[in-house]
Amino acid sequence: MSASELKRIYFDHSATTRVLPEVEEAMRPFFLEKWGNASSIHSFGREARAAIEQARKQVANLLNADPAEVVFTSGGTESDNLAVKGVAMYKGKMKGHLITTKVEHHAVSEPCEWLKRFGFEVTYLPVSSEGFVDPGEVERAIRNDTILISVMMANNEIGTIQPVREIGMIAHEKGIPFHTDAVQSIGKMHVDVKAENIDLLSLSAHKFHGPKGIGALFVKKGTKIEPIIQGGGQERGLRSSTENVPGIVGLGKAAEIAKRDLEHTCARMKNLRDKMIKHVPELVPRAYVNGNKTRRLVNNAHFRFDFIEGEGLILQLDMKGIAASTGSACSTGSLEPSHVLLALGLTHEQAHGSLRVTLGRENTEEEVDILLEVLPGIVSKLREISPFSAERPMGPGEGASCVQ
Amino acid sequence: MYSDKVMEHFANPRNVGEIVDADGIGKVGNPQCGDVMWLYIKVKDNIITDIKFKTFGCGAAIATSSMITELARGKTIEEAKKISRSDVADQLGGLPAVKMHCSNLAADALKEAIKDYEAKQAAKGKPA
Numbered sequence: 001m002s003a004s005e006l007k008r009i010y011f012d013h014s015a016t017t018r019v020l021p022e023v024e025e026a027m028r029p030f031f032l033e034k035w036g037n038a039s040s041i042h043s044f045g046r047e048a049r050a051a052i053e054q055a056r057k058q059v060a061n062l063l064n065a066d067p068a069e070v071v072f073t074s075g076g077t078e079s080d081n082l083a084v085k086g087v088a089m090y091k092g093k094m095k096g097h098l099i100t101t102k103v104e105h106h107a108v109s110e111p112c113e114w115l116k117r118f119g120f121e122v123t124y125l126p127v128s129s130e131g132f133v134d135p136g137e138v139e140r141a142i143r144n145d146t147i148l149i150s151v152m153m154a155n156n157e158i159g160t161i162q163p164v165r166e167i168g169m170i171a172h173e174k175g176i177p178f179h180t181d182a183v184q185s186i187g188k189m190h191v192d193v194k195a196e197n198i199d200l201l202s203l204s205a206h207k208f209h210g211p212k213g214i215g216a217l218f219v220k221k222g223t224k225i226e227p228i229i230q231g232g233g234q235e236r237g238l239r240s241s242t243e244n245v246p247g248i249v250g251l252g253k254a255a256e257i258a259k260r261d262l263e264h265t266c267a268r269m270k271n272l273r274d275k276m277i278k279h280v281p282e283l284v285p286r287a288y289v290n291g292n293k294t295r296r297l298v299n300n301a302h303f304r305f306d307f308i309e310g311e312g313l314i315l316q317l318d319m320k321g322i323a324a325s326t327g328s329a330c331s332t333g334s335l336e337p338s339h340v341l342l343a344l345g346l347t348h349e350q351a352h353g354s355l356r357v358t359l360g361r362e363n364t365e366e367e368v369d370i371l372l373e374v375l376p377g378i379v380s381k382l383r384e385i386s387p388f389s390a391e392r393p394m395g396p397g398e399g400a401s402c403v404q
Numbered sequence: 405m406y407s408d409k410v411m412e413h414f415a416n417p418r419n420v421g422e423i424v425d426a427d428g429i430g431k432v433g434n435p436q437c438g439d440v441m442w443l444y445i446k447v448k449d450n451i452i453t454d455i456k457f458k459t460f461g462c463g464a465a466i467a468t469s470s471m472i473t474e475l476a477r478g479k480t481i482e483e484a485k486k487i488s489r490s491d492v493a494d495q496l497g498g499l500p501a502v503k504m505h506c507s508n509l510a511a512d513a514l515k516e517a518i519k520d521y522e523a524k525q526a527a528k529g530k531p532a
């Protein structure tokens with residue numbers, strides 16, 4: 001039976017989510033009917049402008065922000081780039097010190113690496129074995145020339161929720177802007193930029209049932225930031241280019257729904273998550289949970305299995321119609337295992353055998369039960385192929401441990 | 405991203421296992437990705453009569469392990485020595501660029517197993 005004939009199950013919601021019918025419906029008029037340029041003063045422009053400002057309110061409402069503090073971008077990656085580079089390069093200053101973590105998404109760490117080429121310095125803070133950043137370490141890392149602190153709200157791989165409120169407080173005491181990448185958090189937890197002491201916050205619509213290629217950066221009033229894309233001066237000069245009106249409308253609607261449905265969708269996902277976290281280590285010998293069991297995103301379950309490699313696991317699940325992902329090296333194009341799993345202190349070999357299951361509001365208990373039913377068999381099948389076992393674990397230098 | 409042939413070998417790998425009284429064993433690891441392959445051969449009258457593998461690695465590593473056992477079984481030692489890295493990938497209908505090293509792992513494991521066999525023969529004083 002081919003995968004297309006199977007009932008497919010999607011457990012990869014941290015990669016992307018389905019656009020909700022309500023969202024698609026809200027976007028539809030902005031392709032064929034209201035297709036104007038929001039900068040035009042005529043009626044075509046005005047209807048596009050009105051839709052954009054409506055969406056800005058919806059996003060602001062989700063974050064407890066002011067609409068004037070919301071800048072639309074092309075997605076999470078651009079929001080992160082704008083926050084990091086835009087603050088660092090403010091007024092053309094080309095030096096200073098940034099504090100971030102070893103578990104950030106590449107959309108934060110790569111701009112930091114890029115800034116280093118121009119003379120900026122970056123401190124990457126370590127994390128605990130469950131992936132937590134210690135606010136005390138943030139405080140100790142601060143220097144006289146620190147210009148930005150960027151710590152993600154929740155991790156995209158292992159779901160660990162960072163103490164952003166405390167970190168934001170420390171940043172504010174020292175007068176340093178605080179950015180958080182909340183791309184994975186929206187729709188999975190309550191996000192309040194005022195309560196959490198946030199100056200800049202990145203989000204991306206496709207992670208919470210909006211369309212791809214649209215996102216936003218919250219920029220608290222008074223934050224010193226430069227645009228990184230220059231042009232016609234849209235988005236109050238912070239992000240030039242004719243606005244993606246259907247995308248912005250879709251983002252607005254998705255934000256409205258995320259807020260409206262937060263409580264019951266979170267309760268539902270948390271239930272399913274906890275069921276997996278409880279049962280997988282019971283059903284599969286030598287299976288472990290990565291990250292903290294409770295202070296994690298309600299939709300994230302992340303496991304590690306001794307003696308096998310994650311890509312095989314994903315392919316076997318896929319053959320049964322189940323879509324999940326892995327932090328293992330081999331499936332991501334690079335051969336190195338995930339920097340997040342290594343930052344937890346896992347060996348290469350351990351990091352290899354990982355499985356990420358990320359739930360969405362549409363997943364059902366029945367689907368989780370199917371996963372729990374097929375997973376033990378798949379793991380033991382792969383373990384039969386593996387040279388390693390409890391009796392004969394991988395020795396030093398036999399593979400993973402000799403990397404680099 | 406994988407060809408049907410790769411997926412077929414991954415889903416139904418041939419010749420998984422160990423040979424307890426193997427005549428040659430090849431153990432190789434890829435220092436880049438950390439994958440490991442062990443290959444066992446049984447040789448009679450200069451012909452590989454049995455071959456088995458165990459692999460810790462990605463889907464391509466499992467498929468190439470399976471493929472190399474099929475390519476080498478029944479071959480003379482001289483013929484088996486000629487099996488190249490690209491033969492394995494070609495027989496699988498190609499591999500994604502980032503996965504080419506996985507077929508190297510399989511070819512290298514076979515070479516190591518043959519080397520081990522020949523060394524053992526030499527130690528026994530018999531011509532290899």
Ligand SMILES: Cc1ncc(COP(=O)(O)O)c(C=O)c1O
Pocket residue numbers: 014015074075076077078080105107152155156181183184204205213215
């Ligand atoms: C934590 C985090 N930040 C940023 C991004 C990038 O978002 P986008 O795909 O919208 O550019 C992602 C998406 O994978 C993410 O998980």
Ligand code: FES
Pocket residue numbers: 330335434437438439461462463464465503505506509
């Ligand atoms: S990725 Fe290393 S053997 Fe395939």
